[in-house]
Amino acid sequence: MQALAQLPLQQRRVVVMRHLLDLSEAQVADELGRSVGTVKSANARGLENLRTILERADLADIPVPHRDAAETLGASRTALRRRRTAQGVLGGVAALLVAFFLAGPVSLPGVGPVALPGSEWFRSLVGLERPDGDAEPLLGDCPGETSDLETPPWLDGRCVSRIEVASAPGAVEEGVVVGVGEPTAGGALTDTLAADGSVMTLTEVAPGPDDGDGYPDPEMALELRTAGGEISAVAVNGTVDGHRAEVPDVARQGNRVAWLEVATRESESSPWAVRVVDDVRNPEVRTLLESSGEPVPVGYRIALSGAYVHLQRLTDEGEIEQVRVPLATGATETLAIGSTAFATAPDGVVWAAVNVRTGIKFADRRDDGVRQVPVERAPAGGYPLEMVTEMAASDALLAWGVAGDLHVLDRETGAMTLVELDGEAGEIDVEGRAVVWTSTQDNAGTGYLLLDGRAYRLEGRVVEIAVAGEWLAWVTAESDGSSLRQHLARIVVAGR
Numbered sequence: 001m002q003a004l005a006q007l008p009l010q011q012r013r014v015v016v017m018r019h020l021l022d023l024s025e026a027q028v029a030d031e032l033g034r035s036v037g038t039v040k041s042a043n044a045r046g047l048e049n050l051r052t053i054l055e056r057a058d059l060a061d062i063p064v065p066h067r068d069a070a071e072t073l074g075a076s077r078t079a080l081r082r083r084r085t086a087q088g089v090l091g092g093v094a095a096l097l098v099a100f101f102l103a104g105p106v107s108l109p110g111v112g113p114v115a116l117p118g119s120e121w122f123r124s125l126v127g128l129e130r131p132d133g134d135a136e137p138l139l140g141d142c143p144g145e146t147s148d149l150e151t152p153p154w155l156d157g158r159c160v161s162r163i164e165v166a167s168a169p170g171a172v173e174e175g176v177v178v179g180v181g182e183p184t185a186g187g188a189l190t191d192t193l194a195a196d197g198s199v200m201t202l203t204e205v206a207p208g209p210d211d212g213d214g215y216p217d218p219e220m221a222l223e224l225r226t227a228g229g230e231i232s233a234v235a236v237n238g239t240v241d242g243h244r245a246e247v248p249d250v251a252r253q254g255n256r257v258a259w260l261e262v263a264t265r266e267s268e269s270s271p272w273a274v275r276v277v278d279d280v281r282n283p284e285v286r287t288l289l290e291s292s293g294e295p296v297p298v299g300y301r302i303a304l305s306g307a308y309v310h311l312q313r314l315t316d317e318g319e320i321e322q323v324r325v326p327l328a329t330g331a332t333e334t335l336a337i338g339s340t341a342f343a344t345a346p347d348g349v350v351w352a353a354v355n356v357r358t359g360i361k362f363a364d365r366r367d368d369g370v371r372q373v374p375v376e377r378a379p380a381g382g383y384p385l386e387m388v389t390e391m392a393a394s395d396a397l398l399a400w401g402v403a404g405d406l407h408v409l410d411r412e413t414g415a416m417t418l419v420e421l422d423g424e425a426g427e428i429d430v431e432g433r434a435v436v437w438t439s440t441q442d443n444a445g446t447g448y449l450l451l452d453g454r455a456y457r458l459e460g461r462v463v464e465i466a467v468a469g470e471w472l473a474w475v476t477a478e479s480d481g482s483s484l485r486q487h488l489a490r491i492v493v494a495g496r
Contacts, residue, residue, distance in 0.1 A: 004050070010404035011046030018043055038422065038441060042404070159415040163455050165422055165439070171449050171456035177472055178492050183485035188225065188475070190486070191429065192252040195469030197227025197488060200234070200250055200257060208244055215264050217244040222259065224280050227471070227488060234283045237261060240290075241271035248300035251309070253346075255279045256327075258288070258309050260302050272296050274309060276327065288330050305344035312339060322351045324365070335365050341400070343393040343430075350398060352388035360388060362398065375409055375416075377402075392430040399435050401425025408435055408450065419455060422446070431467040434491060436474075438462050447474050451491065467491070 004012055010032075017028045018039075025043075029036045171177040192200035201223045208217025220237040237245045238261060245261035252258075257280055262272040274289040288309060298312035298320055308324040315321050315337070322339040323332050335351070342351040348366035355361065360377035375398075377386075391400035398409045406419035406428070423441030430436075435450040447462030448455055449472065458465075460476035463484075467473075470492070476485050 007046050007049055007053075011042050011049060014039055014042040015046040015050070035422065035441070159413070161415070161417045161453060162420065163417060163450070163453070164420040165448055165455045165457070166420075168448065168455040168457040171458055172489075174456060176449065176451065176456050176491065177458070177489045180487060180489040183476070183487045184225075184229075186484055186486065188473070188486045189250050189252075190464040190466045190473050190475055191427070192250055192257070193466040193468040193471060193473045194252065194254065195471065197469075197471040199225055199473060199486075199488075200252060201225050201231070202247055202250060205236075214266070215243040216246060218246065219244060220247050222247070222250065222257070232280075234277055234280050235259075235275070235285050238273070238275060238285070238287075240273050245273070249302055251302050251304045253304040253306075253344075255281060256304060258302060258304055260297060260300060262296055262300070265300065268296050268314075269293075270296055274302060274325070276309075278327075288327065289325060289332075303342070303344040303349070305349055306347050308349070310342060310344055310349045312342065322349070324349060336363065340387045341389050341391045343391045343398075345393040345395055347395070350391070350393045352391060352400060354387045360386070360402070364393075375414075390425055390428050392428040392435070394430040394432055396433050397430050397435060399428050399430050399437075401428060401437070406435075406437060406450075417450070417453070419450060427465055429466045431469065434467050436465045436467045436472065438465050445477075449491070 004015065007015065013032060014028055017023045017031065018025070023031070025036050025039050029039045032039070172180060186201075189200040189202055203221045203223065204218050205221050206219040208215070208219070218237070221233065222235045222237075224232050224234050234257065237247050239245060240261050240263045243263045245263060246265055247259050247261055248265060250257065250259040256276070256278050258274060258276045260272060260274055263270045272291045273287055276286050276288045277283045278286075295314045298314065301311065303310045307327050309327060310322075310324050312320050313323055319337050320339055321334050322336040322342055323334055325332050335349070336353060338353045338355070339351040340354055342349055344350075345364075348364050350362060350364040353361050353363070362375055364371055386402050388400045388402050391398070393399070396411060398411055400407050401421070401424075404421055404424070406421055406425055408417040408419065410416070421439050423439040423446070426438035426440050426445065428435070428437040433451070437448055437450075439446050439448060445462050447458035447460075447465045449458070449467075450456075458474055461479060462474050463477050464475040465473070470490050472489050472491050474487050476487065477483060
C-alpha cells in the first residue's frame with residue numbers, strides 16, 4: 001500500500017478500483033468518466049510503475065500515517081451510522097486497511113459515506129471526494145472560508161476548480177470560435193501564430209542530392225503567410241558544416257523569427273546553428289550561434305522571449321541545463337540545472353525541474369532576477385515518477401500537463417484549475433487567459449480550448465494547436481497522419 005502512494009493520481013485511482021475494490025474496467029471507466037481504453041492504459045502503466053517502485057525503493061523510508069485511537073473510534077462510529085450499501089466490497093477494503101489503526105469517513109463510488117480504517121489516507125491515495133465536500137468553486141469565485149473540497153496536499157490553501165473534458169461542447173457550435181474558413185492544405189508552423197493571424201510556413205523546395213554521404217541537404221523556404229493568405233519570402237536554410245541544413249524548429253515573437261539549423265537530425269552531436277531575422281517585414285538573416293562541439297539543443301527546440309533566445313542543452317555530466325542567449329551578443333548564460341521543460345512569456349522564461357526531495361518546482365527569470373513561481377508539487381514519499389514535459393506561459397497564466405491532468409495556475413491570484421484530460425497532454429499554448437492543448441488517446445488527437453472556466457472541443461483529429469491575440473490556429477490530419485489541413489479562426493468570448 002505504501003508503494004501505491006507513489007503512483008500518479010489517475011493510475012492510483014484505476015489500480016485501487018480494479019484490484020482492491022474489484023471493479024470491472026467498464027465500472028471504473030463509468031466512475032471516473034473516462035473511456036475503457038484509458039482505464040486499460042492507466043492500469044497497465046500503474047502496474048508497471050508499481051513493479052519499478054518495489055524493485056528500487058526502500059519502502060521502510062516511506063512514512064505510514066497514524067491517528068489517535070480515540071479520534072479513530074469516534075470517527076468510525078459516526079461513519080458507521082451513515083453506511084448504506086455494498087457491505088461485501090466494504091468488508092474487503094476494511095480487512096485490507098484495518099492494520100493501519102486509522103479511521104474516518106470516506107466516499108466510495110456508488111456507495112457513499114462509509115467508515116474505513118485509514119480513510120483520510122485512503123481518500124488522498126485514491127483521490128476521492130470527502131463525503132460532505134462542498135460544490136467545486138469556479139476559478140476566481142472561491143469561498144471566503146476554507147473549503148472541504150478535496151485537493152492535493154501541495155494545493156492546500158488555494159482556490160481550486162476542477163473541470164472534465166469528456167462532455168466538453170464544441171467550440172464552433174457554442175459560438176466561441178467563429179470565422180472558420182476553408183482550411184489550407186498542408187501544415188504550417190502553428191506555434192509561430194502571431195496576434196495578427198499570420199503564421200510562418202516551412203516548405204521543402206527541393207530534396208538534396210543522393211550522394212550517399214548520409215546528409216539530406218534539402219533546400220527549404222521559410223515564408224510568412226498572413227491571415228488573408230498572402231505569402232512573402234523570409235529566408236532559406238543555410239549551410240552547417242558544409243551541408244545544406246535541416247530546420248527542426250522555428251520560434252517567433254512579434255516580427256522577430258529565430259530558427260535552429262542542424263546538419264542532420266540523425267545525430268545529437270550534429271553541428272548546428274541558430275539564425276535570426278529581427279523583422280520579417282524587412283528580412284535580413286544573421287547567425288546568433290554556431291556550435292563548436294556542443295550537443296544539439298534538447299528536443300531540437302528553441303524559443304524567443306524579449307531580448308533572448310532560450311534553449312536546453314546537455315552538460316558533460318548528462319544533466320539538462322536551462323540556457324538563455326542574448327540576441328545582442330550571442331553569449332550563453334546558464335539559468336538552472338535539471339530543468340525538464342520550459343516556456344517563454346513576453347518578458348521572460350519559466351522552467352520546471354524535479355527534485356527527489358522537493359518534487360516539481362517552477363522558477364522564472366525576468367529582467368528583475370529570478371522569482372520562484374508560487375507552486376510546488378511535493379512527491380508522495382520521495383520517489384517521484386512524474387515530471388513536467390509540456391508547459392506554456394503568459395503574463396497571466398502558467399499551464400502544464402502531468403499525471404493525466406492539465407494544471408492551470410493564475411499567476412496573480414494563485415488560483416488553480418485542474419482539467420481532467422481524456423488522454424495524455426500534447427502541445428499546450430497560452431495567450432492572456434486562454435489555454436489550448438491537444439490530448440492524445442489511442443493514437444487519436446483532440447484539440448481543446450479553456451476559456452473563462454469552461455472547456456470546449458475542436459472537431460477533427462487535431463495534431464497541432466496555438467493561440468495568439470484573438471486568433472486560434474490548429475492542424476487536423478487523417479487517421480494515418482496524412483492530408484494535413486491548417487485551420488484559422490477567431491475566439492470571441494466576453495471577458496477574455
